[in-house]
Amino acid sequence: MQTEWDIVVIGSGNAAMSAAIAGREQGRSVLVIEKAGPDLAGGNTAYTAGAMRFVYDGADDLVPLLEDPTDPRLPHTDFGAYPAERFAADLLGFNDGRPLSREQRTLIAESYDAVRWLASRGVKFEPIYSRQSFEKDGRHVFWGGLTLATRGEGHGLAEAERAAFAGLGGEIRYDCAAEDLIVEDGRVRGVRTSAGAIRARAVVLGCGGFEANAAMRAEFIGPGWEEAKVRGTPHNQGDGLAMAFRLGARRHGFYGGCHATPMDLFTPPYGNLDLPHLERKHYRKICYFLGVMLNADGERFVDEGRDFRNYTYAQFGRAIMEQPGHVAWQIFDASVDPLLYSEYRFHDAHFVEADTLDALIDRLDGLTDKAQARATIAAFNDAVDESVPFDPTVKDGRGTRGLALPKSNWARRIETGPFKAYPVTGGITFTYGGVEVDEDGAVLHESGTPIPGLYACGEMVGGVFFNGYPGGSGLTSGVVFGRRAGNGAARAA
Numbered sequence: 001m002q003t004e005w006d007i008v009v010i011g012s013g014n015a016a017m018s019a020a021i022a023g024r025e026q027g028r029s030v031l032v033i034e035k036a037g038p039d040l041a042g043g044n045t046a047y048t049a050g051a052m053r054f055v056y057d058g059a060d061d062l063v064p065l066l067e068d069p070t071d072p073r074l075p076h077t078d079f080g081a082y083p084a085e086r087f088a089a090d091l092l093g094f095n096d097g098r099p100l101s102r103e104q105r106t107l108i109a110e111s112y113d114a115v116r117w118l119a120s121r122g123v124k125f126e127p128i129y130s131r132q133s134f135e136k137d138g139r140h141v142f143w144g145g146l147t148l149a150t151r152g153e154g155h156g157l158a159e160a161e162r163a164a165f166a167g168l169g170g171e172i173r174y175d176c177a178a179e180d181l182i183v184e185d186g187r188v189r190g191v192r193t194s195a196g197a198i199r200a201r202a203v204v205l206g207c208g209g210f211e212a213n214a215a216m217r218a219e220f221i222g223p224g225w226e227e228a229k230v231r232g233t234p235h236n237q238g239d240g241l242a243m244a245f246r247l248g249a250r251r252h253g254f255y256g257g258c259h260a261t262p263m264d265l266f267t268p269p270y271g272n273l274d275l276p277h278l279e280r281k282h283y284r285k286i287c288y289f290l291g292v293m294l295n296a297d298g299e300r301f302v303d304e305g306r307d308f309r310n311y312t313y314a315q316f317g318r319a320i321m322e323q324p325g326h327v328a329w330q331i332f333d334a335s336v337d338p339l340l341y342s343e344y345r346f347h348d349a350h351f352v353e354a355d356t357l358d359a360l361i362d363r364l365d366g367l368t369d370k371a372q373a374r375a376t377i378a379a380f381n382d383a384v385d386e387s388v389p390f391d392p393t394v395k396d397g398r399g400t401r402g403l404a405l406p407k408s409n410w411a412r413r414i415e416t417g418p419f420k421a422y423p424v425t426g427g428i429t430f431t432y433g434g435v436e437v438d439e440d441g442a443v444l445h446e447s448g449t450p451i452p453g454l455y456a457c458g459e460m461v462g463g464v465f466f467n468g469y470p471g472g473s474g475l476t477s478g479v480v481f482g483r484r485a486g487n488g489a490a491r492a493a
């Protein structure tokens with residue numbers, strides 16, 4: 001068995017595998033070690049929908065990436081364009097006044113090249129017709145700047161990356177958890193793992209954030225977060241951050257921030273490992289923009305139609321976590337039922353149904369102020385501006401008038417039975433705080449200089465996201481910073 005490698009990559013998610021493939025492309029020997037067994041290979045990446053956000057200029061940029069460029073829907077599809085300025089504006093919208101960070105500028109600039117590179121390594125893409133487009137005048141109209149996902153979603157992406165790595169002669173060791181870094185003469189020279197020490201000339205940390213670590217969530221994000229459901233792998237416990245900090249790495253980014261999404265209240269505590277991979281996302285509940293969300297006091301607490309759900313779903317999980325009991329109800333009438341995504345028809349979707357709103361509210365266990373709930377919906381219905389046509393392909397401006405907390409788009413009266421209420425909580429997806437890396441992906445020490453031999457990528461890189469997240473950016477960020485770390489480690493090795 002080989003005992004010394006040019007590069008050891010910790011983790012087998014999208015970021016780590018991008019680093020590993022890049023390292024092999026440079027001719028270096030690369031070993032990937034993964035804490036999980038083969039069943040949970042690919043970490044959070046394997047749970048994703050595979051949606052990737054990147055800069056493009058119309059269909060001509062997209063068609064070369066597609067698995068099936070002869071799809072008969074393509075001539076009837078409007079993909080629009082997603083220029084760098086829009087990606088920048090989308091990220092800035094969540095920066096709370098901060099200018100674009102260095103990491104964000106890199107993400108935008110390298111986003112299209114990153115997906116083209118993935119495609120060149122055998123990853124295939126398909127348009128996300130079911131969730132990112134609506135039919136309008138006989139055409140498929142995409143909205144929100146997010147158009148493609150990897151074939152077979154995140155599971156397909158992780159499989160394709162493993163195949164690409166294996167094709168380049170790379171090796172993966174499962175059930176092998178990194179525990180500490182080996183340092184000699186001020187340089188990282190390998191990893192101590194649950195399966196013994198492994199020597200290397202460079203080490204890439206691609207082992208995720210701290211979303212699955214209840215104590216770290218409570219410490220950094222805030223009290224109550226120890227109770228959050230975890231949408232993905234149980235293995236992202238902040239191990240890589242702890243190892244880097246022991247070597248004096250600089251903390252970077254927004255540690256109080258995280259991506260958290262409305263989820264079925266009865267979601268299992270971790271990412272639904274018992275389900276087939278394509279069903280693992282089905283506890284998510286993100287069609288709130290078609291109805292209203294009430295908390296246990298019977299009050300609305302967010303503008304459900306503030307923006308396309310790509311730009312709100314990662315914050316509204318947090319908003320629910322801040323409500324009494326970390327719970328809310330998404331309420332819909334029959335008129336929007338056909339528009340609800342398939343996750344609302346999932347065999348284990350929990351909801352209450354009734355012919356009248358009164359009966360529905362009576363049946364909501366845990367909703368303590370039922371009179372207020374009735375008053376909230378009545379006031380909402382009275383405030384809907386019905387003069388504006390409903391159009392889910394654009395921000396239609398069909399809002400409420402006169403409410404202290406408006407619904408800005410897609411407002412429809414909740415008046416046609418039967419009515420449904422889905423109880424939801426917040427599920428954490430990933431954390432935003434991490435380490436700082438330089439242009440080569442090298443981890444920076446508190447002093448501002450790179451820690452020799454240590455690289456990082458993916459969720460571990462801080463400074464990419466602050467108080468929110470435009471959907472589909474995490475995977476792209478993983479490829480952008482993964483490639484950098486792999487190339488940087490290859491040069492160092």
Ligand SMILES: Cc1cc2nc3c(=O)[nH]c(=O)nc-3n(C[C@H](O)[C@H](O)[C@H](O)COP(=O)(O)OP(=O)(O)OC[C@H]3O[C@@H](n4cnc5c(N)ncnc54)[C@H](O)[C@@H]3O)c2cc1C
Binds near residue numbers: 014043048206240281
């Ligand atoms: C349900 C869900 C849906 C999502 N959908 C999307 C989407 O459609 N588009 C998008 O862009 N993003 C999406 N995301 C976010 C996306 O998953 C992340 O941004 C991205 O996958 C993170 O990649 P990563 O490689 O940094 O981490 P991961 O993919 O989580 O990989 C980290 C790996 O490190 C391993 N590991 C941890 N500790 C150790 C250790 N000590 N030793 C060895 N290995 C270790 C873990 O087991 C894991 O395999 C979604 C996330 C979830 C949970």
